[in-house]
Amino acid sequence: EAGVAQSPRYKIIxxxxxxxxxxxxxxxxxxxxxxxxxxxxGPKLLIQFQNNGVVDDSQLPKxxxxxERLKGVDSTLKIQPAKLEDSxxxxxASSLTRDRGYTFGSxxxxxxx
Amino acid sequence: GQQLNQSPQSMFIQEGEDxxxxxxxxSIFNTWLWYKQEPGEGPxxxxxxxxxGELTSNGRLTAQFGITRKDSFLNISASIPSDVxxxxxxxxxxxxxxLTFGEGTQLTVxx
Numbered sequence: 001e002a003g004v005a006q007s008p009r010y011k012i013i014x015x016x017x018x019x020x021x022x023x024x025x026x027x028x029x030x031x032x033x034x035x036x037x038x039x040x041x042g043p044k045l046l047i048q049f050q051n052n053g054v055v056d057d058s059q060l061p062k063x064x065x066x067x068e069r070l071k072g073v074d075s076t077l078k079i080q081p082a083k084l085e086d087s088x089x090x091x092x093a094s095s096l097t098r099d100r101g102y103t104f105g106s107x108x109x110x111x112x113x
Numbered sequence: 114g115q116q117l118n119q120s121p122q123s124m125f126i127q128e129g130e131d132x133x134x135x136x137x138x139x140s141i142f143n144t145w146l147w148y149k150q151e152p153g154e155g156p157x158x159x160x161x162x163x164x165x166g167e168l169t170s171n172g173r174l175t176a177q178f179g180i181t182r183k184d185s186f187l188n189i190s191a192s193i194p195s196d197v198x199x200x201x202x203x204x205x206x207x208x209x210x211x212l213t214f215g216e217g218t219q220l221t222v223x224x
Contacts (some may be wrong), residue, residue, distance in 0.1 A: 029150050041154065041213030042117075056211055091155050101146050102212070104155030113135070 002026065004105035006092050018080040021108045025073070025094030027054045031055075032069055033102060034077050035091040043091055049075065082112045119202050119215030126192055127223050134218045135186040136202035144205035145178050145185040146212065157184075160187070171175045192222045 002093070006026040013019050024030050030051050035043035046065065048056040051072035064083070069075040079086055089109050093102035119136045126132060136145070144163055148156035162178035162185060169176055175188045179207050185202055202215040 040216075042119075042203075042216050044214070045211040048211060058213075094157070101158040101161045104157070106154050 003092055004092055004103055006105035006108055008108055009106065010109050010111075012113060013082055015084055015112050016081040016113045018104065019082055019110060020076050020078045021090050021092075021102075021110075023075045023105060024079070025075070025092070026103055027093035029070070029096050031097065031101075031102075032075050033093040033095075034067055034075070035093065035104075037089040037091055037107070039088070044092075046077070079110075082110075084112050086110060087112045100107030117202060117204060117213055117215040119218055121218060122216070123221070125218040125221045125223065128193060130192055132189040132192055132196075132220060134202075135184060135185060135202060135216050137184045138204055138213075139183075140206055141182045141207065142204035142206055143182070146174070146203040146205070147174075147176050147185070147197045148201045148203060148214075149185045150201060150217070152212075156201055187215070189220075192220075194222050194224050196220060197222050 007022050028051045032049045034046045036046050037043040046060045047067045049069040052069045065079055067077045089107040091104050093103045093104040116139050117136050146161050147159045149159050151155040160169050165175040165178055165182045166180050167178040173190045178185055199217040199219050201217045203212040205212050
């Protein structure tokens with residue numbers, strides 16, 4: 001089966017600019033996650049969707065981050081405005097059910113200068 | 114919040130040696146997962162553990178879910194150069210809750 005697709009792979013922006021990332025999960029996977037991975041650290045959950053509803057966004061900096069999952073399939077994550085500390089890899093993952101291991105995409109590496 | 118302490122942070126070993134790494138938690142977990150991440154890629158699931166005391170193998174990899182439900186270890190036997198990467202443990206407190214990741218163990222295997 002096709003894996004989790006993410007784009008773009010790399011993005012460089014200046015601070016205070018906006019940026020958006022796109023994720024297409026594995027077909028049929030109801031649960032979708034966005035994780036932030038800062039260099040040298042483990043991934044940290046930003047938001048979890050079940051179909052197109054939000055299950056957990058407690059660690060999402062809502063003043064600048066937003067995410068949506070229209071029609072319960074693709075998802076976009078937006079940062080507006082970006083700060084230097086947002087430089088990280090943004091990973092999307094999906095799973096068939098919420099109690100099984102996820103499949104991760106290759107991520108989008110964001111550099112804010 | 115939950116914290117996972119993963120050790121060691123890094124390991125430098127010779128090809129053929131066995132490797133052991135572990136994770137401890139301040140919270141009880143219902144699920145422990147072990148992932149491997151290579152440069153430029155997302156983490157790939159290696160082993161999933163769902164029951165306290167469970168011992169599961171995947172080829173040369175063996176992982177155990179600690180009896181206290183607050184720890185887990187991963188062993189790699191007879192390491193090979195392609196084992197190089199960062200290994201992460203991850204725990205889940207309840208079914209469907211978020212995964213909390215450790216900080217990773219960077220493994221380097223010298224041929």
